[in-house]
Amino acid sequence: MGGLREVAASFVVPGPAGVAVRDRLRVSDADAAVLIEVGVFLGSLAAGDLAERSRQGLGHDAASWAVRKRSLTGRSSARWAGSVTKASHDQWALARRGQAAQMAWLRRQIASIEARLARPLGARGDKRAGLVRGYGSRGEWHAKSRRLQTLKARLAGVEADWAAGRVRVVRGGKRLANTRHHLQTAGLDEQAWRQRWQAERMFLAADGESGKRFGNETIRVSDTGQVSLKLPAALARLANASHGRYVLDAAVVFKHRGQEWLDRITVNRAVAYRIHHDPVRGRWYITAAWQRAAAPVLPLGAALARGVVGVDMNDDHLAAWQLDVHGNPVGEPQRFFYDLTGTAQHRDAQIRHALTRLLHHARRCGAAAIAIEDLDFTDGTSREKHGRNKRFRRLISRFPTAKLKARLVSMAAEQDIAVVAVDPAYTSRWGAQHWQQPLTTKTRKMSRHDAASIAIGRRALGHPIRRRTTPPPSHQSDGAGHRTAQARPDSRRREETRPRIPGPRTRSMSPDTERKRATRTSNTVRDVRSDQAWVQDSLLLTDEERCPARRVG
Numbered sequence: 001m002g003g004l005r006e007v008a009a010s011f012v013v014p015g016p017a018g019v020a021v022r023d024r025l026r027v028s029d030a031d032a033a034v035l036i037e038v039g040v041f042l043g044s045l046a047a048g049d050l051a052e053r054s055r056q057g058l059g060h061d062a063a064s065w066a067v068r069k070r071s072l073t074g075r076s077s078a079r080w081a082g083s084v085t086k087a088s089h090d091q092w093a094l095a096r097r098g099q100a101a102q103m104a105w106l107r108r109q110i111a112s113i114e115a116r117l118a119r120p121l122g123a124r125g126d127k128r129a130g131l132v133r134g135y136g137s138r139g140e141w142h143a144k145s146r147r148l149q150t151l152k153a154r155l156a157g158v159e160a161d162w163a164a165g166r167v168r169v170v171r172g173g174k175r176l177a178n179t180r181h182h183l184q185t186a187g188l189d190e191q192a193w194r195q196r197w198q199a200e201r202m203f204l205a206a207d208g209e210s211g212k213r214f215g216n217e218t219i220r221v222s223d224t225g226q227v228s229l230k231l232p233a234a235l236a237r238l239a240n241a242s243h244g245r246y247v248l249d250a251a252v253v254f255k256h257r258g259q260e261w262l263d264r265i266t267v268n269r270a271v272a273y274r275i276h277h278d279p280v281r282g283r284w285y286i287t288a289a290w291q292r293a294a295a296p297v298l299p300l301g302a303a304l305a306r307g308v309v310g311v312d313m314n315d316d317h318l319a320a321w322q323l324d325v326h327g328n329p330v331g332e333p334q335r336f337f338y339d340l341t342g343t344a345q346h347r348d349a350q351i352r353h354a355l356t357r358l359l360h361h362a363r364r365c366g367a368a369a370i371a372i373e374d375l376d377f378t379d380g381t382s383r384e385k386h387g388r389n390k391r392f393r394r395l396i397s398r399f400p401t402a403k404l405k406a407r408l409v410s411m412a413a414e415q416d417i418a419v420v421a422v423d424p425a426y427t428s429r430w431g432a433q434h435w436q437q438p439l440t441t442k443t444r445k446m447s448r449h450d451a452a453s454i455a456i457g458r459r460a461l462g463h464p465i466r467r468r469t470t471p472p473p474s475h476q477s478d479g480a481g482h483r484t485a486q487a488r489p490d491s492r493r494r495e496e497t498r499p500r501i502p503g504p505r506t507r508s509m510s511p512d513t514e515r516k517r518a519t520r521t522s523n524t525v526r527d528v529r530s531d532q533a534w535v536q537d538s539l540l541l542t543d544e545e546r547c548p549a550r551r552v553g
Contacts, residue, residue: 010371012303013405015295015413021257025227025284026250026277031229031286034238034246035275037200041235046084046203047071047171053088057165057364063082065089076232079218083206091092095167099158106155113148117141137421195279202277204229207277208270208290213266215290219273225251227286229275252286261288265331295413303369303418309362311459312427312449313404314338318354319449322365326464329439332471333450334361348403355408359415371460372408420460431455438467 027035049068050460065085112132119134121141135141154491161167170177179186188196205348206218206229214220214462219229228247241247254261264271274287304325312319317337322330336357338350362370405419412419431451439454440446455465 006007007423007425007459008374010420010462011311011420012297012300012302012369013409013419014297018289018291019257019260020263020287021254022285022287023252023254025248025252025286026286028249030249031248035204035248035284036198036202036236036449037238038229038231038246039041039204039275039277040198041232042080042084042203043171043201045076045080046087047201048168049084050088050091050171053085053092054167054169059165075234077218078232079206079230080232083218084183084203086203087203092167093170095169096162099162099167099193103155103158106151106158108253110151110155113144113151117145117148119479126152126341172197192279193347199277199279200220204275206284207274208269208272211268213268215269216273219275220245221252221265221271221273221288223262223285225253227252250284254288260275284338294487298321298418300420303420304461306369307365307367308366308369308371308420308460308482309358310453310455310460312456313372313375314449317449318358319447319453320358320361321453321457322367323449323457323461325459326463327458329361331365331437332444333446333453334358335450336361336426351404351407352411353451355411358408359411359417362417363415368416368418369420369460370408370412371422371425371457372419373406373456374421374425375405391449422456422459427455427465428452429460434465434467 004039049072052068053060069078069081069085072084115132116135119132120132121138122136123131123134125131126131135144154252161223175192176197179188180197183193184187186193202221204215208216214222217230219227221227226247227250228241228245231246233244236244237247261271268291272289274289276285276287277283307322307324307330309322316339318334320334324330336354338354340347340350347540358370409419428448428451431454432448434451435454436446436448436451439451453521457464
């Protein structure tokens with residue numbers, strides 16, 4: 001099968017190693033004023049420390065880190081200084097990873113454009129020969145050649161920053177910073193923008209520490225939900241409790257994973273907290289996060305011992321179908337719809353709701369695994385790959401592959417359901433080719449996505465996507481009754497189709513069959529020409545008259 005790429009092996013996705021839960025803080029006006037003052041003060045320290053860390057670049061070492069931490073300790077506290085410096089290190093490392101990803105993307109774009117510029121105008125692509133299509137017109141060719149020079153200049157700048165260890169970071173977000181110059185377009189005034197900018201640049205986060213009271217000395221949440229934080233030295237005047245602490249009037253109740261959080265803090269295990277302000281809604285939130293031992297990854301055979309639910313992820317729904325261990329579809333196809341338009345919060349809620357229904361369906365089926373495609377659209381949204389199909393490129397760009405997979409893995413781990421990732425190559429094409437028409441009935445309308453879910457599940461189980469053709473009724477072991485069309489992988493001749501031998505019995509005669517039949521002789525005992533008309537023997541003849549060879553003596 002030349003021209004087909006090699007299909008990667010399926011694997012069980014490891015479960016999450018961390019937990020994060022959030023709850024609303026119903027603070028009073030006095031508490032909000034204190035939180036804003038503390039957050040703005042610590043945010044200024046974090047901004048200065050990030051700038052210092054960025055200036056050090058690749059020359060950063062443990063000694064320079066100790067100097068920065070001592071400088072911050074004098075103005076805040078040792079624990080706040082540790083949280084600020086760690087956040088600066090994480091931000092710098094994230095910017096470096098972003099630089100690496102941008103360089104890789106620019107190199108792919110440059111290589112793609114150069115390959116198309118080298119082809120003649122209007123040349124067709126050939127996947128088997130590894131040739132891309134050429135540009136459609138001379139004007140498009142000229143515009144792409146100019147864009148090529150622009151991309152090369154951008155790549156040179158990013159490579160220079162990478163070599164020098166220079167990163168470009170905006171505390172508060174680059175998008176919100178650019179919105180300052182387009183307030184009318186964003187529908188904001190300067191005061192509303194300033195509130196958002198201040199909320200994003202505040203710093204109210206502290207890592208936990210095992211062995212300390214309730215797992216965190218800086219931002220402490222007791223088992224009764226009481227929240228208190230250690231004030232920086234410069235703001236000790238705001239304390240309303242002993243040891244320079246401020247206790248909020250609001251109480252916290254973590255409804256989601258609340259028992260797990262309570263079990264950790266009662267034994268003084270580390271829990272990290274972050275307090276965040278949403279000026280649009282006028283609400284305060286607190287997020288608790290902790291690490292837990294990763295669940296052992298099940299072997300692929302053990303995860304698929306009770307079958308699998310194959311899932312095909314689409315732009316507006318999840319198509320799912322249960323398969324048994326032999327690869328046979330069981331029951332009816334299921335579709336779980338969601339809407340990816342609107343705000344990010346709406347899209348996230350839609351995804352969670354669809355995944356919840358999918359997991360409930362898997363539990364009802366008794367399956368212990370869900371098979372999904374290991375999708376990655378990082379290089380699939382460019383115009384060079386999909387041409388002028390703007391609708392399809394927009395569809396891929398907004399498809400939340402990373403978020404959907406992360407949420408599915410996290411939610412499935414709580415239900416003790418394994419997630420099996422399979423190679424997405426040819427699943428839609430082969431699923432429609434081998435499964436869409438055979439499973440379509442008068443009462444069931446099979447879609448291409450339903451057939452793809454079967455292909456995904458069979459690939460996870462280790463079966464070929466191609467279905468086994470059912471033998472004729474007279475050749476089946478149980479007569480004209482039903483017999484499954486699938487078999488185990490170790491069964492011989494399990495996936496070969498029934499050979500179509502030319503002849504009238506298989507209804508696959510060639511056009512010149514009638515011409516050949518007139519001259520072909522039969523190999524029967526009577527040696528009668530095949531073009532002679534067949535005559536029924538008389539029922540009154542004896543056996544000896546019908547077959548003289550049986551006569552005795």
